[in-house]
Structures are given as structure tokens and as C-alpha cells.
Amino acid sequence: MTESASDPEPLPSQFRPAEVEGPLYERWVERGYFTADPHSAKPPFSLVIPPPNVTGSLHIGHALEQSMMDAITRRARMRGSDVLWLPGMDHASIGVQTLVERHLAETEGKGRFDYPRAEFIEKSWVWKERYGGQILAQMRRLGDGVDWSRERFTLDDGLSQAVQTIFKRLYDDDLIYRAERIINWCPRDLTALSDIEVDHAEEPGELVSIRYGDGAASIVVATTRAETMLGDTAVVVHPDDERYRHLVGTEVALPLTNRMIPILADEHVDPAFGTGAVKVTPAHDPNDFEIGRRHGLPALTIMNERAVITAPGPFAGLDRLEARYSVVAALREDGRIVAEKRPYLHSVGHCSKCDTIVEPRLSLQWWVRVETLARAAADAVREGRVVIEPASLAPRYFQWVENLRDWCISRQLWWGHRIPVWYSPDGDDACFGPDETPPAGWTQDEDVLDTWFSSALWPFSTLGWPADTEDLRRYYPTTVLVTGYDILFFWVVRMMLFGLYAMDGAVPFETVVLHGLVRDSSGKKMSKSRGNVVDPLLWIDEYGADAVRLSLLQGANPGADQAINEEWVVGARNFGTKLWNATRFAMLNGATVEGELPGAGALTGADAWIVSRLHRVIAQVDALYDRFEFAKIVDLLYHFAWDEVCDWYLELAKVTLADTELAQATRRVLGEVLDALLRLLHPLIPFVTETLWTALTGGESVVIAAWPTGDPARVDRGAEAAIEALQAVVNEVRRFRSDQGLRPSQRVPARFAGLGASERDARALLRLTEPGEGFARTAALTTAGGVRIEFDLSGAIDIAAERTRLAKDLAAAEKEKAVNSAKLGNAAFTAKAPDAVVAKVRERVATAEADLERVRAALAALPPG
RNA sequence: GGGCGCGUAGCUCAGUGGGAGAGCGCUCGCUUCACACGCGAGAAGUCGCAAGUUCAAUCCUUGCCGUGCCCACCA
Numbered sequence A: 001m002t003e004s005a006s007d008p009e010p011l012p013s014q015f016r017p018a019e020v021e022g023p024l025y026e027r028w029v030e031r032g033y034f035t036a037d038p039h040s041a042k043p044p045f046s047l048v049i050p051p052p053n054v055t056g057s058l059h060i061g062h063a064l065e066q067s068m069m070d071a072i073t074r075r076a077r078m079r080g081s082d083v084l085w086l087p088g089m090d091h092a093s094i095g096v097q098t099l100v101e102r103h104l105a106e107t108e109g110k111g112r113f114d115y116p117r118a119e120f121i122e123k124s125w126v127w128k129e130r131y132g133g134q135i136l137a138q139m140r141r142l143g144d145g146v147d148w149s150r151e152r153f154t155l156d157d158g159l160s161q162a163v164q165t166i167f168k169r170l171y172d173d174d175l176i177y178r179a180e181r182i183i184n185w186c187p188r189d190l191t192a193l194s195d196i197e198v199d200h201a202e203e204p205g206e207l208v209s210i211r212y213g214d215g216a217a218s219i220v221v222a223t224t225r226a227e228t229m230l231g232d233t234a235v236v237v238h239p240d241d242e243r244y245r246h247l248v249g250t251e252v253a254l255p256l257t258n259r260m261i262p263i264l265a266d267e268h269v270d271p272a273f274g275t276g277a278v279k280v281t282p283a284h285d286p287n288d289f290e291i292g293r294r295h296g297l298p299a300l301t302i303m304n305e306r307a308v309i310t311a312p313g314p315f316a317g318l319d320r321l322e323a324r325y326s327v328v329a330a331l332r333e334d335g336r337i338v339a340e341k342r343p344y345l346h347s348v349g350h351c352s353k354c355d356t357i358v359e360p361r362l363s364l365q366w367w368v369r370v371e372t373l374a375r376a377a378a379d380a381v382r383e384g385r386v387v388i389e390p391a392s393l394a395p396r397y398f399q400w401v402e403n404l405r406d407w408c409i410s411r412q413l414w415w416g417h418r419i420p421v422w423y424s425p426d427g428d429d430a431c432f433g434p435d436e437t438p439p440a441g442w443t444q445d446e447d448v449l450d451t452w453f454s455s456a457l458w459p460f461s462t463l464g465w466p467a468d469t470e471d472l473r474r475y476y477p478t479t480v481l482v483t484g485y486d487i488l489f490f491w492v493v494r495m496m497l498f499g500l501y502a503m504d505g506a507v508p509f510e511t512v513v514l515h516g517l518v519r520d521s522s523g524k525k526m527s528k529s530r531g532n533v534v535d536p537l538l539w540i541d542e543y544g545a546d547a548v549r550l551s552l553l554q555g556a557n558p559g560a561d562q563a564i565n566e567e568w569v570v571g572a573r574n575f576g577t578k579l580w581n582a583t584r585f586a587m588l589n590g591a592t593v594e595g596e597l598p599g600a601g602a603l604t605g606a607d608a609w610i611v612s613r614l615h616r617v618i619a620q621v622d623a624l625y626d627r628f629e630f631a632k633i634v635d636l637l638y639h640f641a642w643d644e645v646c647d648w649y650l651e652l653a654k655v656t657l658a659d660t661e662l663a664q665a666t667r668r669v670l671g672e673v674l675d676a677l678l679r680l681l682h683p684l685i686p687f688v689t690e691t692l693w694t695a696l697t698g699g700e701s702v703v704i705a706a707w708p709t710g711d712p713a714r715v716d717r718g719a720e721a722a723i724e725a726l727q728a729v730v731n732e733v734r735r736f737r738s739d740q741g742l743r744p745s746q747r748v749p750a751r752f753a754g755l756g757a758s759e760r761d762a763r764a765l766l767r768l769t770e771p772g773e774g775f776a777r778t779a780a781l782t783t784a785g786g787v788r789i790e791f792d793l794s795g796a797i798d799i800a801a802e803r804t805r806l807a808k809d810l811a812a813a814e815k816e817k818a819v820n821s822a823k824l825g826n827a828a829f830t831a832k833a834p835d836a837v838v839a840k841v842r843e844r845v846a847t848a849e850a851d852l853e854r855v856r857a858a859l860a861a862l863p864p865g
Numbered sequence B: 001g002g003g004c005g006c007g008u009a010g011c012u013c014a015g016u017g018g019g020a021g022a023g024c025g026c027u028c029g030c031u032u033c034a035c036a037c038g039c040g041a042g043a044a045g046u047c048g049c050a051a052g053u054u055c056a057a058u059c060c061u062u063g064c065c066g067u068g069c070c071c072a073c074c075a
Helices: A017-030 A060-078 A093-107 A117-142 A157-172 A226-231 A286-295 A320-333 A371-382 A391-401 A451-455 A470-475 A485-502 A536-543 A545-554 A566-588 A605-626 A630-657 A663-681 A686-697 A717-739 A756-766 A799-825 A827-832 A835-861
Strands: A044-048 A082-086 A176-186 A191-193 A198-212 A219-223 A234-237 A251-253 A260-265 A277-280 A337-351 A359-368 A387-389 A421-423 A429-431 A478-484 A509-515 A748-753 A779-782 A788-791
Touching: A017 A117, A017 A545, A017 A686, A044 A060, A044 A470, A060 A082, A060 A117, A060 A478, A060 A509, A060 A536, A060 A545, A082 A470, A093 A117, A093 A451, A117 A536, A117 A545, A157 A176, A157 A429, A157 A451, A157 A485, A176 A286, A191 A359, A198 A226, A198 A320, A219 A226, A219 A234, A219 A277, A226 A320, A234 A286, A277 A286, A286 A359, A320 A337, A371 A391, A371 A485, A387 A391, A391 A485, A451 A485, A478 A485, A485 A509, A536 A545, A536 A566, A545 A566, A545 A630, A545 A686, A566 A630, A566 A663, A566 A686, A605 A630, A605 A663, A605 A717, A605 A756, A630 A663, A630 A717, A630 A756, A663 A686, A717 A756, A717 A779, A717 A799, A748 A756, A779 A835, A799 A827, A799 A835
Parallel strands: A044 A082, A044 A478, A234 A260, A387 A509, A478 A509
Antiparallel strands: A176 A191, A176 A359, A198 A219, A198 A337, A234 A277, A251 A260, A421 A429, A748 A788, A779 A788
């Protein structure tokens, strides 16, 4: 840095995000801008962060989600609300436990069961501190205006009390129960999983057909899981299936064992599939379990929790996949394999955390009875008490909530909320609340709760529930929830279930704003295996947080996935630089926010125009915020700032700034427009706007500045029309100059007719000088406004090029006239089309005729040659 | 199998029953006194295909093709 202390420039020549973002953020936090005040007279506006899992670091999707929330809350704050954006993290029970186990295996070579439970949990807390801290640091880098004084964690004391309280309430209401059913079991993580923690994938397997029994009493069944036959307790056929009618009620010998099993009839069977006969393994298949229950069949468990065969015999001790191979081999040897289809493509469920093939397992677990809760959750949305944005995603919500099955909430894990049920030595069970003490000698259930159980309480547990706190009364229901559509089922639905239940029918949030997934530049899903994952922090380091935020919001169409690419971020960074230079120019030229802005009638030319445009834009931005249309908000402000303010207004201001009479008004308008523009952009790009706004206005912080108000009285149609006419002339002449190969710097003499007060502006923008002595007309240009411009090109004009271009214009105008005249000639059109449409077509014919006129005149004015 | 969505410029995406748009990329020109992370000019699309409704279809309806997602089932 070689800048001298007397450097007259109020701003350095370039914005350096890395140097200013950190200090700016810490100042905002220290000054308490983000701290909610329940005693404030302002209206409350609240939202809770979807708590990131403490499994690692933030990804680009978090950056998008938090950019949206930050924009929403910063604007709400500027609009005069008492804003609470509550931050926190989720303990992510199975997610973290899996990672900790993996970490311990790598570092200490030990498994989970090599540690006492308490020690394992201790190690998990160490993990939480490490990665949780990383996540919080990333949120600060992004600029999240969260209330750090209210940060929560799903496993902290208060939230644990909330979990225990609602568990007991549900238990007492008979909405939580314990039952033995088939659940999804991960043989590696050794825990039950809910349906949505299982990912299904089409995979090649085998379908083998096996003959059970012999001779006339035999029946052929097909299976993809031959090893489960060891636990078969029946064969079922469809009751109407003529092929097997004679066998129903008889028994058949189960191969490889000495057991006789019944052949039964059940509606579940599809006679058209396979042989129409199904083997039934009630302990290892959910459908078979239901069949078994209907017919009172025994359920034989033939595997242990690690999916190793326990059924006595030659297969005992084999893993399920080894057993499958061995069982088929043994059957083949017995001549019982009738058919084999391999590969056979079918859907296989995998543990969403460790990818192990899940094993349906008969198991005693805790369940939430969802029927009544789900009905209330559906009603709340149907009745409009909760609004889903975009509305097009509401069917997804209903599809889920209306087909919800009871929720398995117990997990055979250690990291999480332990189930608050105790058992007496006699085996009785009872649930105890946070302030109750179980009788001596009773022991607590070993299992913990599904991580989503505590997440479901997040909108009110974080505010102090079950205590009747000031925060809870003021900030519940929360105003808006921002989250990905992919989490609708996991989280949003469950918050609805529990929120309505715990809060006596009060919804957890008034609006759900759903965003899509951030994908790579060609629209592919980001994944570690593809190697196309981008780390938002790397981009923040290189281009600044504002650039990353803006590039993400620029693509954020409601509920839709978006592609992201480094080039997008570069473009967003460039926009920040543009703003920087525009503000720098304004300040170097005495832009001011002091004093009253001259009234609408007192402004002239470009000053009146840009103020008018500003107020239109403010109104449009407000309307777009109401629908959370971030991509459109960015588009609108981007083009207003770049095209209108920078490309046109600043250039026109250069003219008036040189005029002693007009300069003062322009300095004030410059200050006014940039002040408002920076406020409008602040929720999107907080750092650069803060730097520029404080420099421009001398104000304390744009964070606490007022959001601009659109004033219809400031809209000046006359001023807009005048500048539009000027723009038409300037564009036309620029095209002429470019076609003619005239250097931008070359000053060209020209004579105007018909442009009036804007002539000086046009001359300045176009570098046209007054005609001097000996001005000889060599070319004339007329424009749509009836303006005529004559050039003295001293023979330098490329007449052939100009003639070609004019011929092209002529053809376009002729076509335009023909097309629209034809419409007017169509009686059906003039009779049935709305008057406004007909009038518009008439106008287009008139415009085309005028264009024809001027192009012909221009052609005629061309010198021969 | 059920449901939802998408197919618009080279790429990523907006959009509307009545004149096809943006960003990036591309071409040409420019050290024009805020900015080359810039300025100016320009090229580029049978709006997936077909039929229908309509005075009028990129937009509405139906079918087809392609593509993505969600749910269920897959013995």
C-alpha cells in the first residue's frame, strides 16, 4: 500500500472482501444488531435455522439456504421488525455415531462395544465440539445474522427436557407404544431404522424357483432370498387360483429341514407373478409378517442381529449372503431348483448412513401412533394456516402426510436422547418426566430416540418449551421456515405433527419456503463419488461471501434445483466491483444524502427519470419478496443497478455535474439513488453494501437502516418517456457509428433536429460536436421519435455498408407492417380480439409505417455511390 | 405400478393466449477522465414431435418421444 494520508479518494480503487468481511461481521455481532429483544415495541419476526448436523462442515446447499434466510431476516429487520433468527445444530444421532465409530476404528482400532457407553458418549461430545465449531465459523464467514445469544443444540439440557416431556405426554395419551414388528435393521450399525432412513436401489440379484414337497403334493415357490426358506412357516396361494385349490389346507415338506408347513390361501398373493405361490417367512419379511399374523403362523427368527444364520444345521454361522449361495447349492444338489434367473433386477434397501443392505427384522421397538397427528398436520395446510411456497410442492406434502405409517422411534444406539422409560425388576414399564424420579431398582430403556424426534420439536423446544417463556410466547409460531424440498418428509412433516400436538393446535410456522438442490454446472447432483462437490468456503476465500451469496440467490427459483459454477461466482463478484466503482464515482463527484430531495416536479432530465425508476423498482422488489422469488429479485436489482444506474444514469450525470446550475440536484439524486440501491441490495450482499453505504452516507450501519419505501408519487411518466426517447436516439447513433467503424474516441460533427432539451446529453454520450465551418451533409439519420441527425463525415462514410443496413431495416419494417395489416384485415380478429389487442396492432402498423418513412428518407439522403 | 415435474440461444435457466428473454460463452471495435472484474456494437433459437381448441398457441387439451424426481411394490 503506497497510498498517502492525503489521498483524496474516499474509497480505495478496489474492494477486498477478505480484508473487511471478518471485522464487519464481528462488529455487527458486538453491537447486538442480531439480538432479538422480546421487550421491543416492534412486531416480532422469527425463524429457526434448520439445524445443520454436526457431522462435518457446511456444503453449498447450506450456503444457499442460509443466504435465503439471511436475506429474509435482514430485510425484515430493516422494515422495522424485532427479528429472531435462532441458530443451532442437530446431534444427528446415527450420523454422528457412525462417523465417531469409523474415527475410533481408524485411530484406536476399536469398535463401539470396546468402550463403556459413557466413554463412547464422551468421545462423541469431543467430536461435536470440533465439528460444531467448524460449522459455526462457516456461518460467520457467510455473514449469517443469527442471534448467537440464543444458540441451541438438540442434545443440550433444555432440549433434552423438551424431548422427555413430549415423550411422556404422548405415552400418557397412548400415542407412543411398544410393539414387536418387522423393522428395517442395519446389521452393521446394529440398530433399527425408520422407513425413510432406507435408500432403495435397483440391483441385480437372483430369482430362484424351488420345489417344496414331492409328487402331486409339491408346489414351486420363487424367491430372491433363498436363505430365508430356513424360516418359512407356510406357503400361500391366491384363494381363487384353480391351480392350487386342491393343495390349500394340506401340508408340504420344507426342503433341507424336517419341518412340515401348511399351504394356505391369502388375498395378498398375485397369481400372475412367478408361480403364484409364495413362501412365507414371517420373521424376515414385512409382507410375510402380515400374512403370518392373519393366519396365526409362528415367526421363526433364523438370523442374529449381524445377519448371521442361527438356525441349527449346516448353515448356522454363515453370513446371510454366504448362506444364500450355500442354500441354493444344497437345493440344487437335491434337485429342487426348478428355475434360476440371474441376474434378476430388483429393488434392494440400504442403510442411508453406511450403505449396508438392510435386513427386515422382527423386533420389539417403540412407535409413534401417527394417525390423529397426521390428520391435524394435513388439515393445517389444507386450511391455509400453514402456507407452502411454492404451492406446486404442496401435493408432495399431502402425498406424504396422508400415507404416513406409524413411526419407529427407537434406535439401538448410544448417541442421542435416551428413551425415558424405566422397567421394574418384574418387567413392568413406566414413563417418567424430567422432574420425576423412577423408583429405586428400576432400569432405564437402553435405546435412544430417532434423531428426528428431537428435530421435530425444534421450533418450540429452542424457545424454552415446555417452560412458558417470554421467547416462546413472543416468537412462536415462527414466521417462516426455509428448507429444502428433500427434507419435507424427514423434518417438516414431523415438526407439524409435534408442533400442533405440543402447542395446542398452534402451527410451528406460518409459511414454509422450499428451495431446491444445488447441482454442478451441468445440472448433476453433487456427490463425493462424482468428485463434483464444491466447498463454498473456497469460493468465499477467493471471491468473497457476497459473491457466493449472490450467485446462489441468482439461481434460486422457488422449489427448483439450480446449477452453480465458478463462473457464476465470478460474475457476482464483478457486480460487487461495479457497485464499488459506481459509489466511488459518486463520492468523487460530491454525491450527498444531506438535505431534502427536490420534489418530483423540481427534478429534470435524467435525475427525474432515475428517481422514478427507483421507486418502481422498490415496489417490484417488495412484491417479489412476498413470494420469495430470489432469482427474480437479484435479476431486477442487477439490471437496475448495472444497466440503468451505471450505464445510463452515471453517464448522463457526468453532463449535469459539469453544469453549475444542475450539479447540486444531481449530487443529491446520486446520493439518494445509491443510498436506496445499497439498502435494497444489503440483504443479498451485506458486506460490500455495508462498506459502501457507511462511506457514502456516514451512517452507523446499513444493517439497521430503514428499508426503502416505494412512493407512487415519485413515478414520473414524462421523465421516463423523455429518457426513453433519448436512449432510442443514442442507440441508433451508436449502431451507426459502430457500423461505420468510427472510433469511440473520434469526435464527429453533427447537426440535430427535434431532440429538444436532450440534445446536450446525446452529444455528450455520442461524442458529437457542433458543426463548424464548411459543414457538408454527407449522411442523415432519423429515428423513431422523429429526430433527425446529420453528419459531416468528410467522405469517410462507408455508403455501401450503410445502404446494406438500411435495406435490412426496410425489410424488417415492411414485414412488420404486412403481418399486422393482415391481422387487421381478418374480420374474425377485429371482431373477437380484445379492443386493447386490436389497438396495439393498429399502433404497430402505424409505427412500421413511420419506420418505413424514416428509413426511406435516410436512404434518399445517402450520397450516391 | 401410482404421482409430480421438465424439454425455450452453445451452456445454465427465466417467461407469456396477441411483438422470443437473461447471465455466461461467442464475433467485431475500444487504454472514452468510476470500473478491462470494464465500455460500445453484433451474431445466434422450426420455444421436443404430432394432432386438437381458439380470430390467434412457445403458453391451454390429448397423444407420442426424451429426461429427472418422489412414493409403493417387486415372493
